[in-house]
Amino acid sequence: MKSAGLLSTVTGLAAAWIAFTLLVWLYGESPRELASQLFDGTWGSAYGAGQVIFKATPLLFTGIAVDLALRAGLFNIGAEGQLAVASLAAATLGAHLGAGVPAIVAVPLVVLVAAVAGATWAGVPAVLRARFGAHEVISTIMMNRIADSCVALAFANGFAIKGTVRTPDIVSAARLPKLERAVHAFHGSAASVAIYIALGVALLVGAWFRRARLGRELVLVGKNPRACAAERIPVPRRLAQALLLSGAIAGLACLATVLGYKGYYESGLGAGAGFGGLAVALLGRGHPVGLLLAALLFGTLQQGGLAINGRVPMEVMDVLQGVVIAAVALADARVRASLARMVGKARPA
Amino acid sequence: MPTLRLEKLTKSYGDVRAVREASLAFEPGKIHAVVGENGAGKSTLLQMDAGIVVPDAGEVYVDDARLAPHTAAEAIARGVGMVQQHFALIGVFTALENVMLGAEPMTSFGRLDDARARSKIGEVAREIGAELPLDALVETLGVGDRQRLEIARALYRDARVLVLDEPTAVLTPAEAQALYATLRRLAEAGRAIVVVTHKLDEVRDHADVVTVVRRGEIVVTRPLKRGDDDEVRALSAAIMGREAPEPIARRATEAGDVALRVDGVRLGRALRSVSLCVRAGEIVGIAGVDGNGQRELVRVLAGIEEADAGSVEGGPVSVVHEDRRDEGLVLDATVADNLVLGELDRFARFGVLDGDAFDREVAARLASAGIVPPDPTLPARSLSGGNQQKVVMARAIARTRLAARVLVVAHPTRGVDLGASRALHEQLLDAASRGIAVLVVSADLHELRALCDRILVMARGAIVADMPPTATDRDLGAAMLGAPAA
Numbered sequence A: 001m002k003s004a005g006l007l008s009t010v011t012g013l014a015a016a017w018i019a020f021t022l023l024v025w026l027y028g029e030s031p032r033e034l035a036s037q038l039f040d041g042t043w044g045s046a047y048g049a050g051q052v053i054f055k056a057t058p059l060l061f062t063g064i065a066v067d068l069a070l071r072a073g074l075f076n077i078g079a080e081g082q083l084a085v086a087s088l089a090a091a092t093l094g095a096h097l098g099a100g101v102p103a104i105v106a107v108p109l110v111v112l113v114a115a116v117a118g119a120t121w122a123g124v125p126a127v128l129r130a131r132f133g134a135h136e137v138i139s140t141i142m143m144n145r146i147a148d149s150c151v152a153l154a155f156a157n158g159f160a161i162k163g164t165v166r167t168p169d170i171v172s173a174a175r176l177p178k179l180e181r182a183v184h185a186f187h188g189s190a191a192s193v194a195i196y197i198a199l200g201v202a203l204l205v206g207a208w209f210r211r212a213r214l215g216r217e218l219v220l221v222g223k224n225p226r227a228c229a230a231e232r233i234p235v236p237r238r239l240a241q242a243l244l245l246s247g248a249i250a251g252l253a254c255l256a257t258v259l260g261y262k263g264y265y266e267s268g269l270g271a272g273a274g275f276g277g278l279a280v281a282l283l284g285r286g287h288p289v290g291l292l293l294a295a296l297l298f299g300t301l302q303q304g305g306l307a308i309n310g311r312v313p314m315e316v317m318d319v320l321q322g323v324v325i326a327a328v329a330l331a332d333a334r335v336r337a338s339l340a341r342m343v344g345k346a347r348p349a
Numbered sequence B: 001m002p003t004l005r006l007e008k009l010t011k012s013y014g015d016v017r018a019v020r021e022a023s024l025a026f027e028p029g030k031i032h033a034v035v036g037e038n039g040a041g042k043s044t045l046l047q048m049d050a051g052i053v054v055p056d057a058g059e060v061y062v063d064d065a066r067l068a069p070h071t072a073a074e075a076i077a078r079g080v081g082m083v084q085q086h087f088a089l090i091g092v093f094t095a096l097e098n099v100m101l102g103a104e105p106m107t108s109f110g111r112l113d114d115a116r117a118r119s120k121i122g123e124v125a126r127e128i129g130a131e132l133p134l135d136a137l138v139e140t141l142g143v144g145d146r147q148r149l150e151i152a153r154a155l156y157r158d159a160r161v162l163v164l165d166e167p168t169a170v171l172t173p174a175e176a177q178a179l180y181a182t183l184r185r186l187a188e189a190g191r192a193i194v195v196v197t198h199k200l201d202e203v204r205d206h207a208d209v210v211t212v213v214r215r216g217e218i219v220v221t222r223p224l225k226r227g228d229d230d231e232v233r234a235l236s237a238a239i240m241g242r243e244a245p246e247p248i249a250r251r252a253t254e255a256g257d258v259a260l261r262v263d264g265v266r267l268g269r270a271l272r273s274v275s276l277c278v279r280a281g282e283i284v285g286i287a288g289v290d291g292n293g294q295r296e297l298v299r300v301l302a303g304i305e306e307a308d309a310g311s312v313e314g315g316p317v318s319v320v321h322e323d324r325r326d327e328g329l330v331l332d333a334t335v336a337d338n339l340v341l342g343e344l345d346r347f348a349r350f351g352v353l354d355g356d357a358f359d360r361e362v363a364a365r366l367a368s369a370g371i372v373p374p375d376p377t378l379p380a381r382s383l384s385g386g387n388q389q390k391v392v393m394a395r396a397i398a399r400t401r402l403a404a405r406v407l408v409v410a411h412p413t414r415g416v417d418l419g420a421s422r423a424l425h426e427q428l429l430d431a432a433s434r435g436i437a438v439l440v441v442s443a444d445l446h447e448l449r450a451l452c453d454r455i456l457v458m459a460r461g462a463i464v465a466d467m468p469p470t471a472t473d474r475d476l477g478a479a480m481l482g483a484p485a486a
Helices: A002-026 A031-041 A046-071 A079-096 A103-132 A136-159 A194-211 A213-223 A225-230 A235-252 A254-262 A273-284 A288-307 A315-331 A333-343 B042-049 B072-077 B095-100 B114-128 B143-156 B173-188 B200-206 B229-240 B294-302 B324-328 B335-339 B355-369 B385-400 B418-433 B445-451 B473-480
Strands: B004-013 B016-026 B031-035 B057-062 B080-083 B161-165 B192-196 B209-214 B217-223 B258-267 B271-279 B283-287 B309-314 B317-320 B406-410 B437-441 B454-459 B462-467
Touching: A002 A031, A002 A315, A031 A288, A046 A079, A046 A194, A046 A213, A046 A235, A046 A254, A046 A273, A046 A288, A079 A103, A079 A136, A079 A235, A079 A254, A079 A273, A103 A136, A103 A235, A103 A254, A194 A213, A194 A235, A194 A254, A194 A288, A213 A225, A213 A235, A225 A235, A225 B324, A235 A254, A273 A288, A273 A315, A288 A315, B004 B042, B016 B042, B016 B057, B016 B217, B031 B042, B031 B173, B031 B200, B042 B080, B042 B161, B042 B192, B072 B080, B080 B143, B095 B114, B095 B143, B114 B143, B114 B173, B143 B161, B143 B173, B161 B173, B173 B192, B173 B200, B173 B473, B200 B229, B209 B229, B258 B294, B258 B437, B271 B294, B271 B309, B271 B437, B271 B462, B283 B418, B283 B445, B283 B473, B294 B317, B294 B406, B294 B437, B317 B385, B324 B385, B335 B355, B335 B385, B355 B385, B385 B406, B385 B418, B406 B418, B418 B437, B418 B445, B437 B445, B454 B473, B462 B473
Parallel strands: B031 B192, B031 B209, B080 B161, B161 B192, B283 B437, B283 B454, B317 B406, B406 B437
Antiparallel strands: B004 B016, B004 B057, B209 B217, B258 B271, B258 B309, B454 B462
16 A cells, blocks of 8 residues: 555656656756756755745645545545635634734634634535535535635625725734744745644644544545444534534635735635645645645645746646646546546446 | 366465465366365455456466466456356346446447347357346346346356356355256356355255365365265365364253334335344344345344334344445454444543553454454455454444344355354354344355244245244245245
């Protein structure tokens, strides 16, 4: 199992390298030069590394979220919408806290509201799944569209500063400190202590799957819901719980964007992190370290796109992300099995 | 000249050597039985014959030409057909579509040539000597029909070697007789028939040649004296490597108060009106042809399905479901997780598991069930069928030591070898002697006679007869076919 996972990761990286070489060559540039430029702009400097961490933080949150659902056999495609709604909720609360509220109260409160908002948004698919068996892929995708519209609606109706598509600034007590305050070399980069919180959540969720009754049962439900139902495990409720938790963690990704970076929420902030989480979860394979490495990889690609933007379009890196995802997905038995379940109603008699 | 020949086949899974240097030949015109305990390597051996499993070393020859590449497709193309224990049919397709699937005849315009398929299947059906309900959906067919369909599918692809894995495990005695008549006819037409089975009576009555496999090695291959009772004893000694144990004897126990009372239970069209009661310490059997409502009754007793009408009193009920791979086990989870499936709340404090208590309970169940290998960290999928059944039984039995007062077991030894069957039966008897009310659903009349105080017969969703364990096959069989209760 372990070696199969390693194999598909290596396959993904090899495919990405080949695609990179090919694309850069098509633009008439030297792959070697661009690779070194890409390195300099990311891990080659403290600022670059900080930026990679900054980009990787929301991906780690959403990656953990998608992975949690995936282990219960669910595809949470809705992290995108869950994050948008959580961002709006956290930013709005953060802007309206009294000036006298200390950080020790303000930060946990805003984090809690972000989680609850994400869970609420995932709650609709969760209830639809538990009550009516509606497939979560369809309902979470639809909730993404609804989230877009709701955020726009909220901005138009008093949530945004008049005439803009952004919320007011949150109070300074609710902001998360940047890493540059602790490590001066990160100066200028947007990385914040949100990465520590993301790591903590990753470790906590990993332990939760091993040691907590609920986590353990979720994995069993993901592997064979029929046997679990036969042994009186409440399968629909467990699936709903998995989606709620997944939504809550996806919502936490706004710690990196709203609380740790901008200090407010604006239209499009954090967009793409929800879908990026799918890729991180596929590559991370249910292990905290795997998820972290995957988030860093995609963070590197995003930041790298900016670094080479002068010579080739940064969209080249988006292509690479797609190549990695496709290659890993094809090599991943878990995904193949899930796809087969989704497509194949023709079960053996 | 042998049609199928194996040369020194060897296959290991991790550290476990499933088959070691097995050489064997299957000849046309013969019914060749392969017997051995669970995990002895029979299935692996035959899956290598059919190209499904690739051997680490050794070769398979069809008509003296090597099977290369070693794939199922190549094996089928060369005339080796396999009928698996778990049928590989598509329920929502018709019988005809299932037989054609993957080998569809086409008209010159690229359309399916139904007529040609039909006429070819007609020939096959004549050879089998049975009508095939070609236009019925497979999910509406009984087990016997499905099996004939699997055989027809292999013959439709011109199989000259037909390998059947536990073909009679799900059949009634009458259906099993009919199957062997069919196989004999196919053998006489020049095909090589290979049957893997646990039922030595069948081997004695129907096989020409027998091969005994023990711990991955072939112990002996020899012709059989058909119908000779000494053969059964000799074979079971060869299978186990020692003398066969005495058959279990039901100890007479004092039955207590009624512990399970089912009254007029109806469920859709599956259960018309089921009433029965089981007393504490009593073992009651339910005999019947598969698909007459046994599965639904078990599901109602387990509380998974709500009856449309009627009542179930008594419990709590501990259940062993019919399909261990689908409903009994999470195959990709560890043996440990499976042994306590659904009981995690017992080991949790504030939602966190007490690892020590969990491990202690798992170790106790693992040891008392005699599961091989005794490693709780292995995935359940890696165990042999018999050991998987031990896991499911161990879980159900353990619950009768906790709260459960009633034990409902569906097909406790289906596809399980002699040694393991005996251990499982002893556990059921032991549960009864502790005052548990036991209800056993089985298609194996030997098993029911050996275990039960009473045998109820189920037909078309109702209990149609209540007989003593001394009832003859004939009487039970007549009741199973739905003759009105006397």
